[in-house]
Amino acid sequence: MLGGESQTVPSHLLGGEVSQQFRLLVESVVDYAIFMLDRNGYVVSWNKGAERIKGYTAEEAIGQHFSIFYPEEERAAGKPAKVLEATRIAGRFEEEGWRVRKDGTHFWASVDITPLYGTDGNLVGYAKVTRDLTDRKMADDALHKSEQRFRMLVEGVEDYAIFMLSLDGKVVSWNAGAQRMKGYRSEEVLGRHFSIFYPPEDIVSGKPEMEMERVLAEGRFEEEGWRVRKDGTRFWASVVMNPIRDQDGKVTGFAKVTRDLTERRKARETLLANQRELEQMSRATFRQEELFSVIAHELKGPLSVVYGTAELLRSRFDALPPEERGSLISAVAEEAMRAVRIIDDFRVLGRLEPSELADADLTECIAAAVASFERTAPERRVVIKGPEHVRARIEQTYVDRVVQNLLENAHKYSPRNQPIEVLIGEPQGDHVSVEVLDRGPGVDPTELDMIFESFYRSKRTAGSVSGKGLGLSVCKRLVLSMGGSIEARPRPGGGLCMRVMLRTPEAKFPQAE
Secondary structure, three states: OOOOOOEEEOHHHHHOOOOHHHHHHHHHOOOEEEEEEEOOOEEOOOOHHHHHHHOOOHHHHOOOEHHHHOOHHHHHOOHHHHHHHHHHHHOOEEEEEEEEOOOOOEEEEEEEEEEEEEOOOOEEEEEEEEEEOOOOOOOOOOOOOOOHHHHHHHHOOOOEEEEEEOOOOEEOOOOHHHHHHHOOOHHHHOOOEHHHHOOHHHHHOOHHHHHHHHHHHHOOEEEEEEEEOOOOOEEEEEEEEEEEEOOOOOEEEEEEEEEEOHHHHHHHHHHHHHHHHHHHHHHHHHHHHHHHHHHHHHHHHHHHHHHHHHHHHHHHOOOOOHHHHHHHHHHHHHHHHHHHHHHHHHHHHHOOOOOOOEEEEHHHHHHHHHHHHHHHOOOOOEEEEOOOOOEEEEOHHHHHHHHHHHHHHHHHHOOOOOOEEEEEOOOEOOEEEEEEEOOOOOOOHHHOOHHHOOOOOOOOOOOOOOOOOOHHHHHHHHHHHOOOEEEEEEOOOOOEEEEEEEEOOOOOOOOOO
């Protein structure tokens, strides 16, 4: 984009000899139409890019009013004159819109116009840059250096670093945009190798030299990447490099254009971060809705039994034999306890209170949990193996919940004639192990970690065995709160081994950092 300040053109630049170096720079850039208008809007200079984009040769364009580049309806509305007026008032004009080529076809253009003033302060014309963005509207702007007559146009561009390099990569020209962007004054940078603008890792890898080789081989190089300012700070840059050729077609150097896209990159990253946050919020909302649905579904079963049994007792209490009354009351108590356990599982998932760890007899705690389980499932045989009176640093209610959840899980998936085994290991250093083994269908190795996630159901059993997918998630949270760990392993011969590692009394509980 052109600079926001109007430019003063020394009178000798408007009629005197111009620098061949800058003429080569501007005339070699073919991606941009770079030309000058007089104060009334008539074309007074023309480059190859203008000829390529608009279709007019220099002989055809010079002397023509620039309104020929506008669609008929905009000419009828007086837009070209309004553009020049807006440029004079604001000191610059910038827009994207439809323009017309010589053959009448339309193209979408990015347009920048800057007024030029003579040393006497009078308006002498305008510097105009146009790029065809029909196929790529966000393409990098071409960089132009020109002879003395075009120097004001180039120096008026402050949003781009536009400079030339020699064949060996040394800076031979420098514009105001380059000074503003990179921090070097022209006397500090001229004659230095352009690798000073690259991060150290790019210099070591030979990236600057590779870019020049690409330009020579392919005729152009374009990328976005990190560049370095004089003060050492980095900025995200859009870079375009083209070869500079003399009239014989020989490459004499390189034209290089750099634009600072750091803010655009930050905005893009912020947008992506916001999108990720929205996605996470959406997933959280979905999981919350799923949680409420599961709670309602899971509580419906035991509450229905409680309600139905209570109604039966209320309506036929006197007619029922005492033993049947006792059986029904026991059923109500069992279903009520089941509802309590479901609610407790959800409470553990939602908020786990700090555990009160103490030195306790792990063997006795496990035996009590097994006995409690056997009362609810008397048809299932449970075998406990291991040393007596193994001690661990635990919260006994948590261990009871973990063992019963693992037993219930094994009970659901194991054949009825197969016992569930509970193995208590000898203490090993700071830990002691407890394993619950079944002979069920097991779990696919790819799912061994996922089965501890809330609501996850193994693909092998999701359709054949009921459940809410919470038991193992509850176990994991309880075990972690005691400073332990839990994992699932395939059991040799078929089935699953759930292994819990708990800390011995001698172990130090890990402190939060």
